[in-house]
Amino acid sequence: MTTPKPHRRAALGAVAAASLLASPAIAQSSPTIRWRLTSSFPKQLDTIFGTNVILAKYLAEATDNRFQLLPFGPGEIVPGFGALDAVQNNTVECAQTALYFYTGKEPALAVGTGLPFGLNARLQNSWWQFGGGETITNEILARFNVVSFASGNSGAQMGGFFRKELQSPADLQGLKFRIGGLGGQVLAKLGAVPQQLPAGDVYPALERGTLDAAEFVGPADDEKLGFGKVAKYYYAPGWWEGGAMMHLVVNKDRLAELPPSYRAILAQACEAANNWMLGKYDASNPPALRRMLASGIELRVFPQSIMEASLKAANELYAELSAKNADFKRAYDSMMAFRTEALPWWQLNELNYDIFMARTRGRS
Missing domain, CATH: 3.40.190.10 (Periplasmic binding protein-like II)
Incomplete structure (x- = not known):
């Protein structure tokens, strides 16, 4: 066996030392975390509650199962309408809920979900991201020691x-x-x-x-x-509810304890879940309506x-x-202000397109 030359021995030693230092650093920056997620919505509803399962899946996949969410239905830990209190009090780390459930605490929270005669789903998402909705809502929620992430939308609901x-x-x-x-x-x-x-x-x-x-x-x-x-x-x-937005509300202290990479992954996973829920509703509502009318x-x-x-x-x-x-x-x-700016464009283009396509749907 050939003995490495002095400069190669030094290089190999440096690599070994670096690997010894790197492994604990990686482990420290990617800790194993398990959070409880209580939902305001029953488990039998595979779109609303199913979004929790999808969100947990996204987080696990992006972190090699190191960041896990454990979804619970209403009543398993706290009642459905007790979700915000449970997160505020750190009974659970996070919850899926609709902020308008808590208008008794603060009427402004209703705007975060969507107001009567307010915005449709796409415009609610746009106002949240680009019209100040996220900033305003989370400044209000700071009083409750929670942070919210948009994590779903029902689209226009039935009456x-x-x-x-x-x-x-x-x-x-x-x-x-x-x-x-x-x-x-x-x-x-x-x-x-x-x-x-x-x-x-x-x-x-x-x-x-x-x-x-x-x-x-x-x-x-x-x-x-x-x-x-x-x-x-x-x-x-x-x-x-022209476009009711769901939220993941997270205890502010628990969120601050996460590594920056986990916080970023959580935000992106909520965005992906937001898209998943609306897409799932758009796919499942039409056949469900046909079955209901047939009944x-x-x-x-x-x-x-x-x-x-x-x-x-x-x-x-x-x-x-x-x-x-x-x-x-x-x-x-x-x-x-956002609605006033957006609706003329919507009326001119999006609405006209949708009306024409609905009117002519049997021609192709």
Whole structure:
């Protein structure tokens, strides 16, 4: 065996020393982390809850299984509407939820999910990324010691299931309606009685008649929840959720403890999950709607008089909230400025294209 020359021995020694130093450094910068993720949405909903599974998959793949999310359904650790509190208190590290569930804590959070007569899914994403939405929302959430990442969108939702048909705004008087967020406050101005119930409690309430109507998301989820078996009139559109954004809310202290690479991977994984959820809904809603109609559910569109009355009531509500809540006014004004700028282009191009294609869909 030939003995290495002195300069080669020195080089080999340097490589060996470097490798001894590098291995612990790599291990230190890529620690094994397991976070609990509680969701506000039932496990049976394979698009909303399934987004948690996809997000966990993306994180695991990008970190060689070193950064793991463990998704839990509502009630397994905390109730569905307790997700934000659980993250704030570090009961869990993160949660998938809709920020409009927490308007009782801070009305401005509703803008982060999407307001009645607000933005559609694409414009909500655009406002979040480029119109100030992310900055404004996270400055508000800092008071709760959490940070939010956009991690999904439902697209335009359906208007829900009703036990009786609607002819005019007068039919909303006394209507007991399961609806979340500021949409419930808008309808309350028109005489409805909004109820915020977890998904699992809605069916028996509709069946017993303690609810007259209920909305959830759209056909893909509504079919699974079975509301059409006890309330056969299915209305469109869900004007209170033209593009409802879901969020991953993360405890601010736990996020700060992550290596920078993990924080970057988490942000990118949430963006990928955001795209996945909307794509999944666009693929699964049409066949689900066909199956529901074949089962006897009757499709309806809200009368124009109800749409106009609801828009008027929404604008009144926003003026009231803006007058007494500076954070809501800031978020609302930002969203409205973005909408004012975006809608003329949308009307000219995107909307005209979609209308033409829908009108001529049988020709090819």
